[in-house]
Amino acid sequence: MKLATSLAAALGIAAVAFFADAPRSARADDDFSSQFVVTATQTGGKLNITIKPANDSVYVNSEYPLKIALTAKDGGTLGKAELTKDDGKYVPSDHEGKAKSVTFSVDSSKGASGDGKLVMCKVDACGNPTKFHFDSK
Secondary structure (H helix, E strand, C coil), rough: HHHHHHHHHHHHHHHHHHHHHHHCCCCCCCCCCCEEEEEEEECCCCCCCCEECCCCCCEEEEECCCCCCCCCCCCCCCCCCCCEEECCEEEEECCCCEEEEEEEEEEEEEEEEEEEECEEEECCCCCEEEEEEECCC
């Protein structure tokens, strides 16, 4: 019995040592909140909102039902108060369901602020939904 217990303990220690040195993949609990940049620019009568990963190893999940709630600035008007995944133009990557960036365009007289939620991914896994806020320039 002692031999079996000792053998099991040795195998457990070896497994911990092996996996401690193994490269770590993205997990659902990884923090992607600083892994993207949102820019919103008012140009003429359009507000353009672009969400782009901070580096080439992170992607926008193009399958997540992304939503952005907009609020017009200074009494201005907006063509839509809510943007959804289907309103975006995604720049595809080599990985299914993952985009290099997404851009939204909406009629706007004075710009807007907005709040949204999206999912960011690495090649092998995606994180939890992440909230974001922006103010247009």
